[in-house]
Amino acid sequence: MSSEHVVMVVASGIASDARVRKTAVAVADLGYRVTLLYGELDATEPVEGTLGPARTVGLPVAYTRRDEQVERRRARRAWRPSWPAYRDGEREEHGRQALNTRRASKGDTPEILARRGIHWARRTLRAAQDPAFRLAWGKYDGLRARFVGRTWRSELPNIVDLERVFTDRMAAETPDILHVHDIHLLSAGVRVKQRAARTGRAVRLIYDAHEYIPGTVARTVLEENALKAMESDLIGDADAVITVSEPIAEALRDRYDLRRTPSVVLNSPSLTVESTCAKDVRTESGIEPGTPLVVYSGVLNEKRGLPTVVQALSLLPEVHFAVVCVPDASHWRAALLMKAARKAGVSDRVHLIDPVAPEEILAYLRTADVGIHPLIAGLPNHEMALPNKLFDYLFAGLPIVVSDLKLMGAFVRENRIGTTFTASDHRDCARAIREALENVKVYGGSARSEEFTARFSWEHQIEQLDQTYAAL
Structure with missing residues (x-):
């Protein structure tokens, strides 16, 4: 002690x-x-x-500092004149109106926030997937940092x-x-x-x-x-x-x-602490037993590749998709995802539901048929990651479908715990989901040995923590 x-x-x-x-x-x-x-x-x-x-x-x-910086940058953009030049006093009035509009927009509905987020989401995806776009995007920032001499703290x-x-x-x-x-x-x-x-x-x-x-x-x-x-x-x-x-x-x-x-130290579940939950993902989504249900559990940012799964549903008319939304189902990114579902004509089969406590997540997920993680490609952090939801699906006994990134894809294929698809390819995603649904006995929990799951349990990770602390 x-x-x-x-x-x-x-x-x-x-x-x-x-x-x-x-x-x-x-x-x-x-x-x-x-x-x-x-x-x-x-x-x-x-x-x-x-x-x-x-x-x-x-x-x-x-x-405070962050919000002040945001307001200063908004004010600079709002006061920028357009062509032709303003008449006397018009620039000031235009600036005030634009700034007040931006300020008033705080606290808007998720739908309005979703529309505002579309440009950021598209830019981030392009930056991750298109090196030429990323280079062009960074030119102004690079020059500003060089000539203004800003530090990481500023x-x-x-x-x-x-x-x-x-x-x-x-x-x-x-x-x-x-x-x-x-x-x-x-x-x-x-x-x-x-x-x-x-x-x-x-x-x-x-x-x-x-x-x-x-x-x-x-x-x-x-x-x-x-x-x-x-x-x-x-x-x-x-x-x-x-x-x-x-x-x-x-x-x-x-x-x-x-x-x-x-x-x-992997972010994996415990073998010794039983997960219990009064709710389950199928009931919360309103899906009858026997209906194929794919689940994603996690944050909804654009790097997670969720629109790929939504588009894949158009090729899987019998499949439903439950999204356990972090932080919650009222977030503006959830509204943005539902907009993509309506565009694809599958909104009746996409279900946005609130998360449960981390200790309840395994029991909550078990009534789904497949767990999916469609990370986009092109980011080194993604290529080297073994995300926690991978282990949540594994310990919940679900077949796993993932985008074929370097480490995550190899982990799923080599251990025969699911299927992989080409990142951002909705047709290949649909194929991988169909294959996982047809081979639950091959990829599901009943096919996995106790030794295999023990290797990735939290109890094994505690040993790594213990060694790290002891070495100090």
């Missing part, structure tokens, strides 16, 4: 973050005293609670907001070990470690990299480069690095010349 105090931090809420929740409980079960600090957007004061043996504190986060005002909220509270907890989940609080963690060192206290820092940052897409190339520069500047201050797959671990080691290859 260790008397050391572990302070875990994550910038977002923890209600649906299975990895953060399981890690906090696991480290506490290893004998450490654990406090989990997380960002709580809806709070006005700290929210105290518990998560098993771990203490939790939700900190109110106000993204391009990431949300990081400054998070530092302002978390740094002092993290230090006040007097941690022996800081466990930082994802990149957004890495700078706050480094600050706390350095501040403690100046007073003669040694605080060890663990960076839990949930993604391969150099292989992701952000809103602008400036933002992407800022995140990469931030990670490059700070990762060397971590005493240990954890990540989510072997290829990402090797890429991080090589890119940043790390002394040790990061530990790999």
Whole structure:
């Protein structure tokens, strides 16, 4: 039993973050005293609670710097004149009207937000899939960064907001070990470690990299480069690095010349904790037993490739598609997906439903016939990923259909747990779904050995966590 105090931090809420929740409980079960600090957007004061043996504190986060930057950029765009020139006073009036319209649009219906998001979604998809477009998109941002001399901190005002909220509270907890989940609080963690060192206290820092940052897409190339520069500047201050797959671990080691290859902790379910849920995905979707049901569970951003599945339904007239929407089914991206379903003529077979607690997800998914993950191709982070929903489907006993990305596709094919299709190809997606539905006994849970599932269980991942903490 260790008397050391572990302070875990994550910038977002923890209600649906299975990895953060399981890690906090696991480290506490290893004998450490654990406090989990997380960002709580809806709070006005700290929210105290518990998560098993771990203490939790939700900190109110106000993204003041970020919102100020957004407003300044909106104002600059709103005041930009068009041709021909304005008459006296018209430019000011036009600017005020445009800015007021933008401000008034906050809090609009999901349908309006969906229309506003179409341009961003299309641009992100093109940036990921078309290198020439990506290069052209980045030219202005690259020149601006070069001549204005902006740093990663000035391009990431949300990081400054998070530092302002978390740094002092993290230090006040007097941690022996800081466990930082994802990149957004890495700078706050480094600050706390350095501040403690100046007073003669040694605080060890663990960076839990949930993604391969150099292989992701952000809103602008400036933002992407800022995140990469931030990670490059700070990762060397971590005493240990954890990540989510072997290829990402090797890429991080090589890119940043790390002394040790990061530990790999998969985001997988537990074998010993039984999942129970009062609801199930089939009942919530209103689908009768015997009707083929494909399920996706997760966030709805454009990189997940969900429109490909929607289009595939037009070739599978008997199949229904349930989307367990994170954060919820009223999100504007859910409205955008339903718009694509109406365009494809399959809206009566696409069902948007709310998520359940991470501990309930396996039981919730089991009444589906197939689990699907249609990630788009072209992003290194995707090619090297083994996402948590892959293991959710695996442990729920579902045949799995995935886009044929380098690691995920190989994992599904080599272990004969499902089928693969060419990313973003709805015809090939329809073929893969049909094949999975026709071969449930070949790909489903009944065909898998206990030894196979044990290899990927959370209990095995706890051993990796234990070794990482012991090495500190």
